[in-house]
Amino acid sequence: MKDANLTLKAHTEHQTLVNISPSVTVGGDDLLIVGGPCTVESLEQMQQVATHLASAPVQALRGGVYKPRTSPYAFQGHGEAGLRILDEVRQAWQVPVVSEVMAIHQIESMLAHVDVLQVGSRNMQNFDLLRALGQTDKPILLKRGLAATIEEFVMAAEYIVSHGNPNVMLCERGIRSFDTYTRNVLDLGAVVALKQLSHLPVIVDPSHAAGKRELVPNLAKAAIAAGADGLIIECHPVPEASVSDARQALSLEDMVTLVHSLRPIAAAVGRRIPEAGSIRQPVLV
């Protein structure tokens, strides 16, 4: 990993802080908690999510509008219409939003409506996309590929940073293995290693790793104990009715319970989950 000059730590205390909104900074003592559905389905759905998660609290909302799907015939997301929903909620509640970018031609409109651009696992080594995102200054949540080594993951970040964008967050979301009981294997050893190797914030996605909602809360606790700088967790007003990944989404009630249960763990490792969250109840919706 000798080449990753911009991603590796220059010294032990070296830590990048990424600002994803005026009030939310990632990489410091405050942990980032992101919640929301796999897919933006409707304005009503996102309003319910925002209303509920204001009390979680969370610091950002997630919701996919461009969906990477194994089958070309599966629902591919609401695209631009979904983006407008995201943006409406984002402005009304003044909460930063995270959404996946799958292609260069989507970048421009996403820059206007989204606070964090997520690069999905399948695109971790879509170098053309990484270079294009490196030419923006938008915060990037870079997910680890399904079978990417730690070195390849760090080097993918280096593609973005070396093209000019230092605002990269690494996201461990489980790797492929032989066991089918869990969807993927959450690799917290990689999280510990990445925190030692790199100055970039490291976020954990226990939902995609577990693939089963009942495993998510304890994996979320473990991730914080391992040193993660934040979590991104799928939750939905009616999980069973989710158009995608229904089996792994928490209910909004369970999400609120989970966030509160994380506080003592955060404290035990010298971190904090802000009392207030960053969602402001809108005057008018």
Place this chain on the structure above:
Amino acid sequence: MKDANLTLKAHTEHQTLVNISPSVTVGGDDLLIVGGPCTVESLEQMQQVATHLASAPVQALRGGVYKPRTSPYAFQGHGEAGLRILDEVRQAWQVPVVSEVMAIHQIESMLAHVDVLQVGSRNMQNFDLLRALGQTDKPILLKRGLAATIEEFVMAAEYIVSHGNPNVMLCERGIRSFDTYTRNVLDLGAVVALKQLSHLPVIVDPSHAAGKRELVPNLAKAAIAAGADGLIIECHPVPEASVSDARQALSLEDMVTLVHSLRPIAAAVGRRIPEAGSIRQPVLV
């Protein structure tokens, strides 16, 4: 895999033939043998390759001009200049050429200069790229992702075919495993399965699977015995001097020897390696 309507066989004898040049058809009795370096390095190099492989014989040449590299600081290929070299050799020797496309903006110029567009393992689920390639009619060599299931691989092909391009060839090139002795594990069980499931031609790349040149010849034989419709093999005038993947490239002499040794295997499974190959010695170079 119930959704892959266009990629799966309608009946046992269903087999697509892909024409990659006026004289080279893939998927029939004649096996496709593709040879050439990992990277197009110079016109002289490609001329040496073409001259030598005319007697292999091979039906097509390979050579990368856009190179997917783990590190942003590694050599990324000669790009357009490399394309011009490829095209010069292609025209002089009248041999079809295969080269990797990594991004949508590269498609237009590659359509003009290349006969088969290869989608690399890292881009197997770059759906935006697959859709764009689906809107061309150029033959596509789709490589299996490092940790892609057979279903995901078939579905990636379905993206291309369902967008309008039926000329897809599947390429098994080894999957990731725990063993480091070989670079990847060549999954010939997948080749047998794909030949039963899909009507698309299946090509095998033993070079990337093995990662060591001394393993390539016997894996090439095994691939043909397993039912593959062709092979794509790395070879180089001076393998040790190759700018990339030096450890797995055969010398041109060894490539010629290999092709001749494949004939009896092909015959044993009712296939053929054309006597002449498709490289014509140029009158003037």
Place this chain on the structure above:
Amino acid sequence: MKDANLTLKAHTEHQTLVNISPSVTVGGDDLLIVGGPCTVESLEQMQQVATHLASAPVQALRGGVYKPRTSPYAFQGHGEAGLRILDEVRQAWQVPVVSEVMAIHQIESMLAHVDVLQVGSRNMQNFDLLRALGQTDKPILLKRGLAATIEEFVMAAEYIVSHGNPNVMLCERGIRSFDTYTRNVLDLGAVVALKQLSHLPVIVDPSHAAGKRELVPNLAKAAIAAGADGLIIECHPVPEASVSDARQALSLEDMVTLVHSLRPIAAAVGRRIPEAGSIRQPVLV
């Protein structure tokens, strides 16, 4: 692998021949073909198998009497009673038999009734068992562990050889991977590597690798093309009625067809499947 003094080749041509019966030698030009059911179920079953496979022909029969089962409540094999059945068929047909040994206390009676002792994947690093087998002179078929590296596999053989028994055959039978379409991934790259590294015969088990009978014939061909010294294939008079591994067993008819179809492949790589096989039709049964 510097330590594997007894298992690695001293020079390129170094090749051990293992005699498993007066007329069957493994590691030379003649390929070893072993057929038979996963489990010895009854004398009648094994008689049917022997009668049928005499015309395959095969050189040895297989049949498990001690069965490694994931669940303690699953059928564990007929044990001593099964051994007596095996021995009756072995003597009547004068055919060598292969059966798995799972524990040291089974060795003594198996030495008397069986020609080749198989060590299963789960026991590849049961060093106590390996040492005990090293103190016999019986041919050992050592199966690769589900996630064993090539080095670990070679070293497991070294345990046996260094304790005094040079008659070891290595058996590749598929490794674990993320894909569930095939039961395991047949690693023919390991076969090619093992043939280059070690002087011990290398046998391939395509049945356990594939887990689906329709994949077995082409994987068997590929294994021979890759350089394997033999095959061990599951077949059963009524595959669907097999007490274990029903999905991967060939019918006896298909086994005969398969063996005949292997001849041209064997010839193409300079090997041979003996015309006669080693099964003699008994005068009286």
Place this chain on the structure above:
Amino acid sequence: MKDANLTLKAHTEHQTLVNISPSVTVGGDDLLIVGGPCTVESLEQMQQVATHLASAPVQALRGGVYKPRTSPYAFQGHGEAGLRILDEVRQAWQVPVVSEVMAIHQIESMLAHVDVLQVGSRNMQNFDLLRALGQTDKPILLKRGLAATIEEFVMAAEYIVSHGNPNVMLCERGIRSFDTYTRNVLDLGAVVALKQLSHLPVIVDPSHAAGKRELVPNLAKAAIAAGADGLIIECHPVPEASVSDARQALSLEDMVTLVHSLRPIAAAVGRRIPEAGSIRQPVLV
């Protein structure tokens, strides 16, 4: 997993407590912390370890006397002599000891000198050994195989329990993957799943999972946060001088620091690390 009647929970609160000494019970609120070297090297070494770890505190010591080694020529442990060292320290300090059993013939003497018998990863499906251990009443620490599924792991425990020994503890110690940065991948999703599925205590070994000592402390914290009932951690008076696994052993000082740092995490999930530990300073050594 429908068959694992004795290992799976009958109801949500179902939890087995395993007594490994008169004062140490595993599976309740108190966490089990086991420390010690990979290998028992000398009496002096083990005395240093015991003296130091009394203040960690730990509840048990570990030390291997029979060592599973890839190579037959590598040091295989001090055997009976090592057992006597373990027993001397165990009696002088009145601390329970854990050591690996590799073969049935070792069981009898180990029963006399050791408090917990560990079954190593390579033997997880050595069913003959599991059955024999099922006929004792000694606590068993059953390590997950390198590529064992959760179901296979549970079923291996079922072998022991169904043969009469209910005192089984499951130990997650990392699974094999494609990444070589860590030695194995610690699968905390399996720990969460096992705690939900089974009433047996679940212990985590972060040392073998990480393979690098600098990753151990944070993985230990994560394991407790995930819900593990205890930890087994390698430490050594002079880690670099360890005869095996030197790279992953903590110094004794770092081990003490680690245990103290685990207290707040344990508290955050409603667990406790006993103040006193179970090591009593001996009057005379």
